[in-house]
Amino acid sequence: MTNGLLIVFTGNGKGKTTAALGMAMRAAGHGLKVCCIQFIKGSWQYGELDAIKRFEGLIDLHVMGKGFTWKSENLEEDARLAREGWDLACTAIASGIYHTVVLDEFTYLLHYQMLEIDPCLQILTNRNPNQHVVITGRYAPEQLLAVADLVTEMRAVKHPLQAGIKAQKGIEF
Amino acid sequence: MTNGLLIVFTGNGKGKTTAALGMAMRAAGHGLKVCCIQFIKGSWQYGELDAIKRFEGLIDLHVMGKGFTWKSENLEEDARLAREGWDLACTAIASGIYHTVVLDEFTYLLHYQMLEIDPCLQILTNRNPNQHVVITGRYAPEQLLAVADLVTEMRAVKHPLQAGIKAQKGIEF
Numbered sequence: 001m002t003n004g005l006l007i008v009f010t011g012n013g014k015g016k017t018t019a020a021l022g023m024a025m026r027a028a029g030h031g032l033k034v035c036c037i038q039f040i041k042g043s044w045q046y047g048e049l050d051a052i053k054r055f056e057g058l059i060d061l062h063v064m065g066k067g068f069t070w071k072s073e074n075l076e077e078d079a080r081l082a083r084e085g086w087d088l089a090c091t092a093i094a095s096g097i098y099h100t101v102v103l104d105e106f107t108y109l110l111h112y113q114m115l116e117i118d119p120c121l122q123i124l125t126n127r128n129p130n131q132h133v134v135i136t137g138r139y140a141p142e143q144l145l146a147v148a149d150l151v152t153e154m155r156a157v158k159h160p161l162q163a164g165i166k167a168q169k170g171i172e173f
Numbered sequence: 174m175t176n177g178l179l180i181v182f183t184g185n186g187k188g189k190t191t192a193a194l195g196m197a198m199r200a201a202g203h204g205l206k207v208c209c210i211q212f213i214k215g216s217w218q219y220g221e222l223d224a225i226k227r228f229e230g231l232i233d234l235h236v237m238g239k240g241f242t243w244k245s246e247n248l249e250e251d252a253r254l255a256r257e258g259w260d261l262a263c264t265a266i267a268s269g270i271y272h273t274v275v276l277d278e279f280t281y282l283l284h285y286q287m288l289e290i291d292p293c294l295q296i297l298t299n300r301n302p303n304q305h306v307v308i309t310g311r312y313a314p315e316q317l318l319a320v321a322d323l324v325t326e327m328r329a330v331k332h333p334l335q336a337g338i339k340a341q342k343g344i345e346f
Contacts, residue, residue: 029224051202
């Protein structure tokens with residue numbers, strides 16, 4: 001017996017979205033369909049997007065929201081985008097066509113209370129038991145961790161931005 | 174100014190190899206060449222291998238060694254394979270053709286003293302300053318972390334094998 005897993009990559013270190021991207025491409029490598037929903041616009045950039053294109057028909061990527069976790073000037077608009085993204089996630093989860101659904105940077109929506117957590121957890125835990133869901137982002141709430149099957153905390157031990165090296169193509173984006 | 178980074182994904186949690194794979198595909202998505210050397214045979218399986226094939230000409234994958242970190246029956250053979258893999262890594266690093274070189278599960282060779290650490294660190298730190306090297310694996314030695322630019326510890330907060338769910342296609346491999 002195998003089971004769909006609810007996987008969370010959290011913590012302040014690098015590699016959360018990258019690991020989710022790797023999982024998406026690995027599943028697609030098996031010929032399995034994946035839906036990726038990116039809740040913070042800009043967190044996946046050209047390298048990812050071009051890589052994803054090589055799996056056309058297998059990985060469906062949706063870019064929702066914008067950089068709404070900080071310096072927001074319009075909280076209502078942000079909450080509306082969050083709900084829209086979550087509605088799309090619910091549709092993808094319910095559709096039954098995806099082996100894996102990736103909710104990239106989704107934790108922020110819960111952390112910043114753009115969404116009510118209980119109904120979200122209900123959808124996540126009542127999904128088809130064979131479907132995998134991968135959630136990334138810092139500040140994963142305890143309630144989410146409690147219902148997850150696999151949680152990895154990416155802990156920043158050392159980060160080059162600390163040393164003043166700027167973000168660069170093929171590494172940070 | 175941008176700089177090549179020495180990146181280490183270590184710790185006992187999931188996502189180390191997956192994050193390296195994601196970085197490889199991201200760089201390849203930019204059209205940049207990547208060399209991946211897998212030091213433990215079997216750690217990348219069908220999903221990864223099929224995914225990598227979609228980047229033919231951009232990602233060169235070499236499978237070296239075998240499962241030599243535990244239950245080894247032939248330590249001399251293991252050490253020989255480790256040296257062979259490392260020689261290939263040195264060639265890839267020196268070749269100047271790769272934007273990124275991934276040394277997957279390389280930490281074990283250092284941890285289990287299959288290789289001398291000082292000459293390895295010398296090669297890694299004296300490489301072309303624009304080249305990125307990504308090293309994965311548990312038990313990354315302190316000396317390696319000391320010379321790395323970016324270190325993420327993937328910390329297992331929760332793991333499904335603890336709950337008795339077996340490894341499955343598209344997730345674990």
